[in-house]
Amino acid sequence: MTVRNILQFPHPVLRQRARKVRALNGKVLRLAYDMVETMRHAGGVGLAANQVGELWCVIVIQVPGEDEARIYVNPEIVSRRGERRVEERCLSIPW
Numbered sequence: 001m002t003v004r005n006i007l008q009f010p011h012p013v014l015r016q017r018a019r020k021v022r023a024l025n026g027k028v029l030r031l032a033y034d035m036v037e038t039m040r041h042a043g044g045v046g047l048a049a050n051q052v053g054e055l056w057c058v059i060v061i062q063v064p065g066e067d068e069a070r071i072y073v074n075p076e077i078v079s080r081r082g083e084r085r086v087e088e089r090c091l092s093i094p095w
Contacts, residue, residue: 001037004052009093018050018057021073028058028073035060036069044091051092 007013021028031054039047039060049058062069064086089095 001033003041004034004038006038006042006047006051006091007053009090011092013050013053013055014092016050016055018048018055020057024073028056031056032058032060032071032073036062036071039069039091042091045086045088047091 031049031052035047035049035052035058038052039045039062044062045064046059046061049056057074059072059075060069061072
């Protein structure tokens with residue numbers, strides 16, 4: 001796994017529409033695992049592929065209190081339940 005550079009606002013890639021992943025292959029898996037490594041290295045809880053310069057519908061999330069990161073390919077929010085309050089920030093917007 002490789003730690004990738006996180007693009008910073010106002011990089012134009014951050015405003016471009018990501019493409020759906022058509023095939024789950026080694027390239028997509030490598031991207032996802034690199035994203036997990038990058039997110040953890042940066043101390044984040046979530047990261048989208050466009051934040052590392054890849055225009056694919058892939059996100060990774062490390063839910064506080066869970067050991068494993070979650071990888072979502074072509075995610076869609078279809079319902080929601082409950083509520084959780086957490087402090088958050090975007091890794092692409094420098095403090």
